[in-house]
Amino acid sequence: MNPTPMPGRPVRGSTTGRSLMAALDLFGRRWTLRIIWELGNEPLGFRLLQRRCDGMSSSVLQQRLTELQEARLAEVLHDGNYTLTPLGHDARESLGPVIEWSRLWAAELADAPPTAAEGGGDG
Amino acid sequence: MNPTPMPGRPVRGSTTGRSLMAALDLFGRRWTLRIIWELGNEPLGFRLLQRRCDGMSSSVLQQRLTELQEARLAEVLHDGNYTLTPLGHDARESLGPVIEWSRLWAAELADAPPTAAEGGGDG
DNA sequence: CGTGAGTGCTTCGGAATTCGAAGCATTCAT
DNA sequence: ATGAATGCTTCGAATTCCGAAGCACTCACG
DSSP states (O other): OOOOOOSHHHHHHTTTTTHHHHHHHHHHTTHHHHHHHHHHSOOOHHHHHHHHHHOOOOOHHHHHHHHHHHHEEEEOOOOSEEOOOOHHHHHHHHHHHHHHHEEEEEHHHHSSSOOGGOOOOOO | OOOOOOOSSSTTTTTTHHHHHHHHHHHHHHTHHHHHHHHSSOHHHHHHHHHTTTTOOOHHHHHHHHHHHHHHHHEOOOOOOOEHEEEHHHHHHHHHHHHHHHHHHHHHHHHHHOOOGGGGOOO
């Protein structure tokens, strides 16, 4: 398995923009974005969090939770629940505009539905 | 292969939350975030875009490009280059805060480097 | 015209990731 | 003790990703 993406791991010569690439890599793993989002609403236990994430695979959830802890975005509470660290909350807040955009996206596609040629499957 | 995530058949009256999950799913695919980012800087041809993305697999790039077009985030210019649609640019702009956050992330980890117990691999 | 280099894109076998059912050790209420 | 939760692991199978190779095409050069 690949290591958790970290802003450090300086590429020799220039760390420029590297932290962004690391973030894009971390977030670009299945379920990561979703977990941060769900955890931002409230602290959640393993199994409940799993349910909130459409019943995602427990093995992958465990994997992601470990990565998120390594990256200092998540941590375990005294009661055993998972929660976001202050840094994690910042990350989730940075996702705010993405959320707003998704509404725009939905509206846009409603105005101009995909053509048959573009696929997108039917329903 | 899974279909391109779409905010979904905007059921009249309630597009509730669904569009967010679709967005989180679309963005949570390897390279998608990165491609949007790179394409936001300037229109790029297939092979050049591939190089900008650390030489990612051409087959996956083609896959992502198709998804992005279906989702109306990207399109092909007359000269054949790929570019972001206005909607795609909005998406990329919504990523702005994430970029800022990644700097904070890097700074934070620099102050409190991961312990051996937290793994994170070696460097 | 032929040659070489670059392009967008596809194919396909192997590697890596994800899935998901099953199970284990605990805890808590009955 | 029993039943129902919980956090977390294991492991074989399905899916996704990788990446070298190749095809059809364009363009500059001669």
